[in-house]
Amino acid sequence: MDALFTVPTPENEPVNGYAPGSPERESLQKKLAELAGTQLELDLHVSGEWRRGAGEEIQVVQPHRRAHVLGTTREATAAEWADAVAAAKAARHDWTRTDFADRAAIFLRAAELISGPYRDVLNGATMLGQSKTAAQAEIDAACELIDFLRFNVSFAEWLYRRQPNSSKGLWNRTDHRPLDGFVLAITPFNFTAIAGNLPTAPALMGNTVVWKPSPTQQFAAHFVMKVLLEAGLPPGVINMVTGYGEHSETALLDPDLGGIHFTGSTRTFQHLWQTVGANIAGYRTYPRLVGETGGKDFIIAHPSADLQQLAVAMVRGAYEYQGQKCSALSRTYVPASLWRGGLKDAVVGMTEDISYGDVADFDNFGGAVIDGRSFAKHTALFDRLRDDPKATVVTGGTADDSEGFFVQPTLIEATDPEHEMFVDEYFGPINAVYVYEDADFDAVIAQAGEIAPYALTGAVFATDRAAIARASEALRFAAGNYYINDKPTGAVVGQQPFGGARGSGTNDKAGSWQNLVRWVSPRSIKENFVPPTEYRYPHQG
Structure with missing residues (x-):
């Protein structure tokens, strides 16, 4: 054939919602x-x-x-x-x-x-x-x-x-x-x-x-x-x-x-x-x-961040698919004013409302971690944290493999920003929080951008545009996919090409x-x- 063909113009596939009573839900x-x-x-x-x-x-x-x-x-x-x-x-x-x-x-x-x-x-x-x-x-x-x-x-x-x-x-x-x-x-x-x-x-x-x-x-x-x-x-x-x-x-x-x-x-x-x-x-x-x-993906919140938007991003970013995404949130840096001003209660409330179970039950938010090896890695971490003076389990920290490999969504507050919780990848529903004094935002973004060996995804939450600009420059090489006022997961083909550098x-x-x-x-x-x-x-x- 003598022709220079043009391929069809691609569009992103529409996402079905599987709401109760929908035909796609019944079919699935x-x-x-x-x-x-x-x-x-x-x-x-x-x-x-x-x-x-x-x-x-x-x-x-x-x-x-x-x-x-x-x-x-x-x-x-x-x-x-x-x-x-x-x-x-x-x-x-x-x-x-x-x-x-x-x-x-x-x-x-x-x-x-x-x-x-x-x-x-x-x-x-x-x-x-x-x-x-x-x-x-x-x-x-x-x-x-x-x-x-x-x-x-x-x-x-x-x-x-x-x-x-x-x-x-x-x-x-x-x-x-x-x-x-x-x-x-x-x-x-x-x-x-x-x-x-x-x-x-x-x-x-x-x-x-x-x-x-x-x-x-x-x-x-x-x-x-x-x-x-x-x-x-x-x-x-x-x-x-x-x-x-x-x-x-x-x-x-x-x-x-x-x-x-x-x-x-x-x-x-x-x-x-x-x-x-x-x-x-x-x-x-x-x-x-x-x-x-791998990834050790972060959210860094500025004191000007919207509290509710940040809370939802923390929960969805860390606990969707049991944290088993290379882009999943696993370390969060929040100012003391937000954490003590309602953010902690909001995140804990949503996290404790999450249900993990049989994914055939569409009421569940998530399922199990993939296998016994992954389950054992998480339980070993929980064992170490019980006697750790620098890390406190705020909610979660439990696991049960009697029927499936279930690890509960876990929120940990750590007082040392160099703790393993901010360095090592666990690939599960575990999010570590470091609470900093509001005036230390610039020091926090500098430290957070270099402490982990990975550079896959990360996000900054702020409404102060100058703070967003400073963070974006300081974190330029800390994440291959960088988000502003959004969770660090969910890259879409044709919109956010995905990948990171360093150990990622x-x-x-x-x-x-x-x-x-x-x-x-x-x-x-x-x-x-x-x-x-x-x-x-x-x-x-």
């Missing part, structure tokens, strides 16, 4: 019952085929009803990892030569499938497997994943259209090639949208991918893979391996590794980076390393062209229409 509840009533074989998918893994069996359970098994997956063996790598390499020839319009159509169709027939499936699977409420699943598994797919296509078209200038008699062009090798995508438990975006973004740009989801997200990941296949993804373009990654070195050490797309812990990403660095001479090219990792990752901004440019290797092409015929230059007379 039916799907929840259906999904909970069956156990699935959560298999690998390699070279266009579903395979039952040969490794150790892993049960995938509902975190809020931990005795309820949703399905079983298996730890991928070294041989199965090798098969996935081989499949990605074999598919690369044809996929890199597939027209952008044909690649884009696959992912645009996937977005439509999620918006329509798969919406309840992905939302329900995310609710059951990751213990998200209907509201949290909707903005994640449906809307954000749809937005990633649609906006990435538009960003890719914009990128491909970036072309150089040409002098008289020349035609300069840029070939935005895929990477010279396959991409390894490693995705976390907490966002189905991230699990979908990390393999599809490189694939859209012409790369082939080996994708390893988190076992605790495998239930929803299974359906993401089904959507991509139904949308027309060719065999071998995205190959899904299962398990904890026991044999991931099979891919990590392969000479044709072209890049890693990662979201997860800082420690794991540093291990991946160290592994690549230690073996750098063994690769055909320098692998691209793109990672979004490479800041390659998922949900923007800046991420996609990491998955191409440009080739500059110069064509001379009138090549010279004389070797001498004019200055030679």
Whole structure:
């Protein structure tokens, strides 16, 4: 076809509210019952085929009803990892030569499938497997994943259209090639949208991918893979391996590794980076390393802040999805005048009103933390705090795993701004408050911006514009996503590209062209229409 196609203009997917009596609520509840009533074989998918893994069996359970098994997956063996790598390499020839319009159509169709027939499936699977409420699943598994797919296509078209200038008699062009090798995508438990975006973004740009989801997200990941296949993804373009990654070195050490797309812990990403660095001479090219990792995200309130707005931001920012967002609020700095003037009572009142329970009960605000390991980390913290003279549990500080991995929303007041509560990431429903004297605002923003090793998200609350300006300048490098009078969570694709620096990752901004440019290797092409015929230059007379 002789045409320069223009892709559809993307718009953010409307968010359903699931209010009582709404048709979407009834439809989702039916799907929840259906999904909970069956156990699935959560298999690998390699070279266009579903395979039952040969490794150790892993049960995938509902975190809020931990005795309820949703399905079983298996730890991928070294041989199965090798098969996935081989499949990605074999598919690369044809996929890199597939027209952008044909690649884009696959992912645009996937977005439509999620918006329509798969919406309840992905939302329900995310609710059951990751213990998200209907509201949290909707903005994640449906809307954000749809937005990633649609906006990435538009960003890719914009990128491909970036072309150089040409002098008289020349035609300069840029070939935005895929990477010279396959991409390894490693995705976390907490966002189905991230699990979908990390393999599809490189694939859209012409790369082939080996994708390893988190076992605790495998239930929803299974359906993401089904959507991509139904949308027309060719065999071998995205190959899904299962398990904890026991044999991931099979891919990590392969000479044709072209890049890693990662979201997860800082420690794991540093291990991946160290592994690549230690073996750098063994690769055909320098692998691209793109990672979004941990956060110790903050709100700093000025004495001029609106008390009620601040209180709601503290509660929602810290306790939505049980604090299991890399952007979740976990440290708050408040002036004494606000804290003693009603803020403490307002936050405690809302926090104690929160109900965590079975997410199939739509009255609950949240569910459980993801697994026993996470639960144990939080209970160990609570044990330490009981004898800590510098930290007081204001409310919460309890946990119960008799039915599910439930950790109560916890508010802690600490008197030392260098306490571990303001430095370490816990990834749970825990918010530490430091109360400062009103006159110390500038000193607080300076200290808070440097104390933690992370730089992911942060917010300032104030109505005093001069204070906002001072804070924004002082905190310029403290957060990759910075909010003024809003909670530090909830970035929207196409509106607030997401990512942080320092210990929070490479800041390659998922949900923007800046991420996609990491998955191409440009080739500059110069064509001379009138090549010279004389070797001498004019200055030679």
